[in-house]
Amino acid sequence: MPNRTAPRIPSYRLHKTSGRAVVRLNGQDIYLGKHGTPESHANYNRVICEWASNFRQLPSKEGGPRASALTV
Secondary structure, three states: OOOOOOOOOOOOEEEOOOOEEEEEEOOEEEEEEEOOOHHHHHHHHHHHHHHHHOOOOOOOOOOOOOOOOOOO
């Protein structure tokens, strides 16, 4: 029987040595600012939305197939 659980969203968590908020996406730590601040929670929501809308991959810095505009 197939596993029908919803995909897991990575957690907002504390990086203990720096005191910053961090989320790990595709094996890469993304630092969000000082842990517990409204700004770090806003950054977490923005990063998760971008990651999810990019098929659960980090957006590439140099562009890629989804970075170009669609023309007809």
